[in-house]
Amino acid sequence: MNVRPAAGLAIQYTFADGKYHKRKMNKQYFEALAGFNHWADQKVIGWLDQINDEQWTQVVTSSFSSIEKTAIHLASAEKIWIDFWTNAPDPVYLSAEFKGTKNDLIAIWKKASAGLKYFMENHLQEDYQQPVSFIYPNGTVAQMEYWQTFAHIVNHSTYHRGQLVTMLRQVGFADFSSIDLITYYIYSSKNIFVSSETKEVITSMDLKG
Numbered sequence: 595m596n597v598r599p600a601a602g603l604a605i606q607y608t609f610a611d612g613k614y615h616k617r618k619m620n621k622q623y624f625e626a627l628a629g630f631n632h633w634a635d636q637k638v639i640g641w642l643d644q645i646n647d648e649q650w651t652q653v654v655t656s657s658f659s660s661i662e663k664t665a666i667h668l669a670s671a672e673k674i675w676i677d678f679w680t681n682a683p684d685p686v687y688l689s690a691e692f693k694g695t696k697n698d699l700i701a702i703w704k705k706a707s708a709g710l711k712y713f714m715e716n717h718l719q720e721d722y723q724q725p726v727s728f729i730y731p732n733g734t735v736a737q738m739e740y741w742q743t744f745a746h747i748v749n750h751s752t753y754h755r756g757q758l759v760t761m762l763r764q765v766g767f768a769d770f771s772s773i774d775l776i777t778y779y780i781y782s783s784k785n786i787f788v789s790s791e792t793k794e795v796i797t798s799m800d801l802k803g
Contacts, residue, residue, distance in 0.1 A: 599783075601757060603744050611772055615680040618685065620719065621719040621722075624714055624717075624722075624741065624744050624745075625715050625758075626747075626751055626779075627714070627744065627745070627748045628710065628711045628744075629711065629715075629778070629782065630746075630748070630775055630779075631707070631710065631711065631748045631779040632707050632708065632711040633750075633773075633778050633781075633782075633798040634751070634752070634755055634773040634778065635672075635698055635703065635704075635707040636704075636707070636750065636772050637756055637771065638755050638759075638773065639703060639704060639707075640771065641743075641758075641762060641769070642661070642665060642696065642700060642762075643784060644663070644767065644769070645765065645767055647696065647710070647763070649661065649762075649766065649767065650662050650696050650763050650767070654761045654764050654765060656757045656760065656761055657754070657757060658782070659755075660761075661761050661762065661765065662696070662699075662757060663689075663759060664757055664758055664771035665699060665703070665758065666688065666689050666699060667689050667754065668690050668750075668751055668754040668755070668758075669688060669699055669703035669706055670687050670689040671690035671747065671750055671751070671754075672703070672706040672707055672709075672710050672747060672751060673674065673688050673702065673703075673705075673706035674686075674687055674688070675710065675743060675747045676706060676709045676710055676713060678726055678727065678743070679713055679717075679726060679740070680713070680744070687727065687731055688733070689731075692731070692795075693760055704779070708745065714744055715767075717740060717744075719741060722739065722740050722741040723738060723739045723741065724736070724738070724739065724740055725737045725740075726738060726739070726740050727745055752775075755773060759773075
């Protein structure tokens with residue numbers, strides 16, 4: 595359950611032990627998500643950089659019919675949300691017009707991923723509940739609160755990165771490492787209870803699914 599408090603943050607309520615418990619959606623949480631998304635993007639981009647053009651365009655059944663089309667969709671979404679957040683004039687989905695090479699797309703995706711991280715990290719917490727307008731690919735205009743769109747784009751990118759892992763396997767790529775959120779937390783943790791040995795094992799282990 596979500597409510598709108600008088601002075602600021604989006605608040606979620608979780609039900610446990612027969613009662614509701616209040617939980618704020620705070621800046622630290624979204625900064626962590628922003629860092630995770632950028633970190634995972636860079637790892638996947640690194641894998642894409644290693645495949646050849648035949649693997650890039652090979653027909654592989656998923657939400658989209660190739661690694662190329664899936665990566666275009668993912669990069670397009672990250673790029674256009676920055677346009678929506680910054681009220682860019684006449685935002686256009688990259689997926690509707692992109693005709694470039696793999697390297698062209700990687701350059702665009704790197705810039706979008708870094709821009710998304712920067713915006714989320716620097717957006718004022720007190721403005722999380724302000725509305726942001728956006729346009730669906732079919733032209734429908736809608737509004738959500740900033741914090742909801744932050745959560746959406748990270749979830750969206752995570753979903754399609756997972757698809758890219760599966761598709762990369764199917765075209766013969768095998769040099770993976772974990773891109774789980776918990777791996778990011780361990781990798782970036784300053785917690786004294788997370789040993790350097792644990793970090794090394796977790797961050798270098800192969801993906802199993």
